[in-house]
Amino acid sequence: MNLSQLRQLQPYLWSLPRQPGEERADVLLYGSAPLLGSMDDKVLEQIANVAGLPGLAGAAMTMPDAHWGYGFPIGGVAAFDAEQGGVISAGGVGFDISCGIRCLRSNLDVGNALPEFGRLADTLFHAIPAGVGEEGHLKLNPAQIDQVLREGAHWAVNQGYGLAADLEYIEEHGRMSGSVPDNVSELAKKRQRGEMGTLGSGNHYLEIQGVEKIYDVAAASAFGLREGQIIVSIHCGSRGLGHQIGTEYLVMLAKAASRLGIRVPNRELACAPIQSPEGQQYIGAMNAGINCALANRQILTHLARTAFAQVYPKANLETLFDVSHNTCKAEMHEVDGKPRLLHVHRKGATRAFGPGHPMLPERYRDVGQPVVMGGSMGTGSYILAGNRANPAFSSASHGAGRALSRHQSLARWHGRQLVDELARQGILIRTRSMRGVAEEAPGAYKDVDLVAEATEQAGLARRVAFLRPKVCVKG
Amino acid sequence: MATQSPPYFEHDADIGVIGRGATVEQAFEAAAQAVFAIMTPVDAVQPRATVSIEFEEADSELALVTWLNLLLGKARELDMVFSRFHLQRHGDKWNGEVSGERWNDSLERGVEVKGATLTMLSVKQTGGSWDARCVVDV
Numbered sequence: 001m002n003l004s005q006l007r008q009l010q011p012y013l014w015s016l017p018r019q020p021g022e023e024r025a026d027v028l029l030y031g032s033a034p035l036l037g038s039m040d041d042k043v044l045e046q047i048a049n050v051a052g053l054p055g056l057a058g059a060a061m062t063m064p065d066a067h068w069g070y071g072f073p074i075g076g077v078a079a080f081d082a083e084q085g086g087v088i089s090a091g092g093v094g095f096d097i098s099c100g101i102r103c104l105r106s107n108l109d110v111g112n113a114l115p116e117f118g119r120l121a122d123t124l125f126h127a128i129p130a131g132v133g134e135e136g137h138l139k140l141n142p143a144q145i146d147q148v149l150r151e152g153a154h155w156a157v158n159q160g161y162g163l164a165a166d167l168e169y170i171e172e173h174g175r176m177s178g179s180v181p182d183n184v185s186e187l188a189k190k191r192q193r194g195e196m197g198t199l200g201s202g203n204h205y206l207e208i209q210g211v212e213k214i215y216d217v218a219a220a221s222a223f224g225l226r227e228g229q230i231i232v233s234i235h236c237g238s239r240g241l242g243h244q245i246g247t248e249y250l251v252m253l254a255k256a257a258s259r260l261g262i263r264v265p266n267r268e269l270a271c272a273p274i275q276s277p278e279g280q281q282y283i284g285a286m287n288a289g290i291n292c293a294l295a296n297r298q299i300l301t302h303l304a305r306t307a308f309a310q311v312y313p314k315a316n317l318e319t320l321f322d323v324s325h326n327t328c329k330a331e332m333h334e335v336d337g338k339p340r341l342l343h344v345h346r347k348g349a350t351r352a353f354g355p356g357h358p359m360l361p362e363r364y365r366d367v368g369q370p371v372v373m374g375g376s377m378g379t380g381s382y383i384l385a386g387n388r389a390n391p392a393f394s395s396a397s398h399g400a401g402r403a404l405s406r407h408q409s410l411a412r413w414h415g416r417q418l419v420d421e422l423a424r425q426g427i428l429i430r431t432r433s434m435r436g437v438a439e440e441a442p443g444a445y446k447d448v449d450l451v452a453e454a455t456e457q458a459g460l461a462r463r464v465a466f467l468r469p470k471v472c473v474k475g
Numbered sequence: 476m477a478t479q480s481p482p483y484f485e486h487d488a489d490i491g492v493i494g495r496g497a498t499v500e501q502a503f504e505a506a507a508q509a510v511f512a513i514m515t516p517v518d519a520v521q522p523r524a525t526v527s528i529e530f531e532e533a534d535s536e537l538a539l540v541t542w543l544n545l546l547l548g549k550a551r552e553l554d555m556v557f558s559r560f561h562l563q564r565h566g567d568k569w570n571g572e573v574s575g576e577r578w579n580d581s582l583e584r585g586v587e588v589k590g591a592t593l594t595m596l597s598v599k600q601t602g603g604s605w606d607a608r609c610v611v612d613v
Contacts, residue, residue, distance in 0.1 A: 040487055068487035070594040070610065095590050095612045132514045132587035133578030135554055187545075190552040201587030202613045240551045243590040243612065247544045250593055251537050267536075268593040405485045406586075406613070433584040439613075475587075 001039040008033075012064075012458035013391075016048060024052040030392065030458040031064035035450055038403060042068035043075075049265050050078050054273070055086025057335050057342050061392050063349050064454035065373075065401030065446060070095070071268035074348035077395040079333065081342055082274035087262065088282055089271035090253060092345035093328050095246035096200075097289030099237030100324035100350075101372040102170075102297040103383065104304065104317040105223070108230040110210035110470065113312060117208070117428055120311045121471045124206060125430035127307040128300065130475045132201045132433065135194040138299070145189045145241075148196065149181040152291035153322075156298035161197075162319075166301065168361050170322040171351065174298070176291050180284025184241065185248055191240030192292065197299035201433070203440055204236040204475035205374075206304060209381060209467035219367040219385040219464040223320055231467055232308075232317060233381060234300050235374050236475070237326065238293035245289050249282045274343055283328075290327060297322055320383075321370035325350045325398035333393050344393045352396035352461045354388035371461045373452060375400045377429065377472040378422055378442025382452040384461035396461040400448040409444040410435070418442075431474040440474065483509065484595070486610045490588075491595055493608040499535060499598065502605035503542050504560040507573070510543055510611055511550075511557050514585045520558035522574030533567045535598040539607050543591035546573060554578055586613050 006014040006029065014036060016027040027047050029036060043066050050072055051060035057079045066075030071091030080086025113120070129136050140148065148155045153174030157164055167174040199206060211229045214220045225231075238245075253270035256278050257263075262271060272279035301319065308315040328345045335342075344351075353360055353369040360369055368386035375381045379400070386394060404412070415434025418441055422429055431437050456462050484491035490513060494506025511517050528545050532538040542562065550557055557575035594610040 042487070070592045070612070074488055091593075095592065131584050133554070133556065133582070133584060187548045187552070191548050193552075194554065195551070200589075202589075240548070240589065244544070244548055247540065247590040247592070251540055251544075254537065254593060255534075266593075267596065270593065402488050405487055406490055407483060407485060433586060435585045439586060 001036055001041055001044055003033060003037055012454050016044060024048060025056045026059035027051045028059040028061045030062065030460060032450065032454045035064050035446065035454055038446065039066060040068045043073045046071065046073040047076055049269055050076060053087050053271060055080045055084040057081050057340060063395065063397040064458065065397040065399055065451045067401050069347060072345065072347040075397065075401060076347045077345065077349045077392050079342040079344040079393045080274065081340055086274050086343060087271040088274050088279045088328060088343060089269065089345060090246055090250045090282060091268055091270065092347050093286055094326035094347050095243045096237035096326055097242035097245060097286055098293035098324040099326045100293065100322065101374055102234040102301055102322040103320040103370065103372045104232040104301065105225065105320045106230040106232065107316045108312060109228045110230055111228060113230055116311050117471055120208065121428040121430050123307045123310050124304065124471065124473050127303050128199055128206055128473050129197065130199040130432065130473055131436065134198060136197040138196045140193050140196060142189060145192055146181040148295045149184060149288035149291050150179050151175055152294040153298040156295045161299045161302035166298065166319040169319040170294060171324060174294055176287045178284060179287040179291050181288050183281050183285035184245055184288050188241045188244030191244050195239040196296055197303060198239060199236050199300065199475040200239055201436060201475045205377065206300065206473040207233045207377065207469050208471035209233060209469050211465050212468040213466040215463040215465065216385060222364055222367040223370055223383065223464060225383065225465050232304055233372065233374060234297055234304065236296060236300065238289045239296060241292050242289040245285045249285060253278060286328065290324065293324065321372065323350055323372055342393065346395055348398050349395045350398045351394055352386035352390055353394050354386045354390055356388060371396045373397055373399055375448035376442040376445040377440065377469050377474065378427060379448050380469060381467045382448065382463055383465045383467065384452065384455065385464050386461055387459055390460055392460055397451055397455045400445040400451055402444060403446045404444040406439040409439045409441050413438045413441040427469050428471045429474060436474055484608065489610050489613050491608060491610045493606065495604055495606050497604055499605045500562040500564055502607040503539055503562050506539060506607045507543060507546055507560040510588050513588050513613065515556055515582045517558040519582060520556050521576050522559045523576040524555065525572055525574045526553065528571035528573060530569050531567050532569065536596050538569060539598050540591045540593060540596060540609060542569065542571065547588060547590060556582065588613050
């Protein structure tokens, strides 16, 4: 991205000035000059297009880890006001609806557990269905799928997957309201019958990490984090069901655009007024997709606990937090000093409520929401905490963000060599796809340290802990 | 049926697929081949079972997305991977027959393609050949 077309407002905040005759809301980009400079120009084009959609509140924004997406950039945040003709966009949610990270804290230390890491890696790899063509252990009938879509993680807990105590530490307490399973197609439900409790492929993973550095002692204490502690991060989403919802509604909204009076520069931005029947239909289906993802991560949490217990009989894994980064949620935010109910799209961006927010669990109320920022399997991840004065509708970065395309990665790295190199660094990879490892090479991602620093400096969230990968089951 | 090597184009997070052919149907078949080749080397997939795919779509670009997404949905529903594709268009109606087999240990695992998107979507006739392309989400 050519920075000369931007105006720097603060060290980590930039705007895109309007061209003569250009009608759109403001565009704000959070990040450092090196991070923005490394982004594709498509990011700018996409977020400018988002700023032209009706009913946008404030500005359309990108997070420091932004990259080229579908209609919306990944790392894009946009809030719309239904009362002002605001829209809901399937591309602004993403295809993997409610993709996110479940983070578990353990009572184990890296030092003591290290000798069994190989056995843990093998046990997890055996227990967690991961990768293309892998089905889950569960086979659900249509009535059970509908229950999942209505009840989310509560369904999983009621079936014996995990603990009731987990639910308090999941967004929406594990169950998204407003789900309408009837708005989800039969094909989407059929796709999901064998996919509950599966990790998926691509950038999804289950990772064992060690807390290497604490930045914020008070927040770390509230989050139950200490140096040397083992953490488990599970990154996945709503699997085939979410994708089927996303693709079907994108086509449906693209067809309906002219009838709905929506003019978009290209069809990938297809959207509908929130208050229209089409908009409401998509929201009902999307909420069902969110519940699917919450249930999926709950089942995977149970599978991870079972695997840990086989290797470390005294292991205790508690849910630290479960946060999604592909959603649109109705939230109250102050705009120009007035509270407004807004539909906040976070496409590859994490919700980051600050201290005192009523939706936070009591345990985190004084320090802010845990924000889990997943990095690559070779570098590390961060846990941050939400700020009270977050300027981006309580949003923050969701990961390192890609720097190279999948084909560039395939041309540069070989999966087997990467697995061996990471093993020499003390990081054990288990995978069924060497192609997948090459595409997800650590070098294919932006520098996660720079993204975390920029996220903090921009006031989006503050660093609490850095996590170093030890074992990674790759999807 | 198209037999050329499936080509791809760049996208930051995902993969662009291109199908080319003498007819729009052949271009769609080639695009499907490109999609499934991301998941496994399709030459190794045996045509042990055949599945019918039918849909109605007047817009050729949306037809490409619908075709690919129906294939991906059907493949996951049946736990299959497809390697042979045949499609015929009659006005707005599209009738396909695709063959493949269930996932098994002999098939090399690539990366799961979860859906076709409207990003970089185009279906064009240039000279004597058709070009069908879009970004797929992996």
